[in-house]
Amino acid sequence: NAGVTQTPKFRVLKTGQSMTLLCAQDMNHEYMYWYRQDPGMGLRLIHYSVGEGTTAKGEVPDGYNVSRLKKQNFLLGLESAAPSQTSVYFCASRTSGDSYEQYFGPGTRLTVT
Amino acid sequence: AQSVTQLDSHVSVSEGTPVLLRCNYSSSYSPSLFWYVQHPNKGLQLLLKYTSAATLVKGINGFEAEFKKSETSFHLTKPSAHMSDAAEYFCVVRSWTGRRALTFGSGTRLQVQP
Numbered sequence: 001n002a003g004v005t006q007t008p009k010f011r012v013l014k015t016g017q018s019m020t021l022l023c024a025q026d027m028n029h030e031y032m033y034w035y036r037q038d039p040g041m042g043l044r045l046i047h048y049s050v051g052e053g054t055t056a057k058g059e060v061p062d063g064y065n066v067s068r069l070k071k072q073n074f075l076l077g078l079e080s081a082a083p084s085q086t087s088v089y090f091c092a093s094r095t096s097g098d099s100y101e102q103y104f105g106p107g108t109r110l111t112v113t
Numbered sequence: 114a115q116s117v118t119q120l121d122s123h124v125s126v127s128e129g130t131p132v133l134l135r136c137n138y139s140s141s142y143s144p145s146l147f148w149y150v151q152h153p154n155k156g157l158q159l160l161l162k163y164t165s166a167a168t169l170v171k172g173i174n175g176f177e178a179e180f181k182k183s184e185t186s187f188h189l190t191k192p193s194a195h196m197s198d199a200a201e202y203f204c205v206v207r208s209w210t211g212r213r214a215l216t217f218g219s220g221t222r223l224q225v226q227p
Contacts, residue, residue, distance in 0.1 A: 004156075033214060040122065042203060042217035043157075058214065090156065099164070100145055100207045102215060104157040 001026050004105035006091050012111045013081045021076040021108050023091030029103070030096040032074040033058075034066060036087040037107070043090060049074055050096075081112045115140045115206045117187075119218040127226045132176075132191040134221045136204030139185065145207035146187045147215070148178055152200045160202070163187060174198070199225045 007022045023032065030051050035043040045058030047066040055066045063085060065077045074093075078085060088109050092102040120135040138144055148160040161172025168180045174197075178189045187204060204218040 035217075040219055042219045043215075044217075045214050048214055092157075099162075100215065101147070101159055101162060104149075106156040107154075 003027065004091055004093055004103050006089075006105040006108050008108060009106070010109050012113065013078075014113055015082060017081050018077070018079050019081065019110075020078075021089055021091075021110075023074045023076070023093075023105055024072055025074075025091075025093040025103070026072060027093060027095075027103065028071070029093035030071075031094045032068065033092045033102065034064070034074065034076045035090045035092065036060065036085075037090060038087050046076065046089075081110075083112045086110060086112045115142075115144065115208050115216050117146075117204045117206045117216065117218040119202075119204050119221050121221050122219065123222045123224065125224040125226060126194045128196055129193050132189070132194045132198065132223065134189040134202050134204075134223065136187045136189065136218060137185050138187055138204070138206050140206060146178075146180065147205040147207075148172065148176070148187075148189050149203045149205055149217075150200050151203065151220075157203065160189070194223075194225050196225050196227065199223055 004025045033048045034046040049055045049068040052071040067075045091105040094102045116139045118137045146163045149157040151157045161170045163170045163180045171177045176191045201220045205215045208214045
């Protein structure tokens with residue numbers, strides 16, 4: 001099993017450009033999450049999904065959109081990138097049970113100039 | 114609301130000496146607590162979790178944490194640090210909101226000196 005994978009690993013964007021980050025998991029997990037990690041702030045939840053076809057806002061959703069068309073994939077989109085979105089983005093997934101343990105991808109480092 | 118506070122942003126120890134990373138939590142309900150570790154330029158890995166069973170929780174790589182309700186603490190310890198323990202450690206609490214997500218502390222960077 002590959003677990004949780006993220007594409008791409010690195011990306012540099014200019015202000016105003018758009019891009020999509022892809023997260024894929026092969027563990028048949030129901031729940032998937034997108035976080036951003038900034039220095040000294042831990043991880044903050046952007047959006048999440050509790051199943052195929054569903055999405056919901058997290059703590060810091062502004063400037064991002066998501067889609068979950070297939071159970072194994074969770075896409076994070078930036079329609080018009082801003083320097084404040086420079087961050088490391090992590091995807092995670094978990095089962096629908098009570099353990100709440102999340103499995104994380106390796107991260108995508110995004111720089112917006 | 115649930116939250117965690119990591120009391121030290123940086124901790125430096127010598128190899129072979131004990132490690133103590135401090136975490137206090139706030140939760141309206143019986144908490145589920147976790148410690149995750151992030152090695153440089155890597156994703157996050159679960160070290161251990163507390164889910165209201167034993168108050169002393171053993172994790173991977175010799176780490177353990179003790180849940181103390183009276184002190185609202187969940188400190189992470191290891192008897193003897195190894196160079197490979199150098200990483201960032203996150204104390205995490207389960208969110209009881211509809212998000213069914215995790216709330217992360219700000220992290221503690223552990224440095225291990227030879």
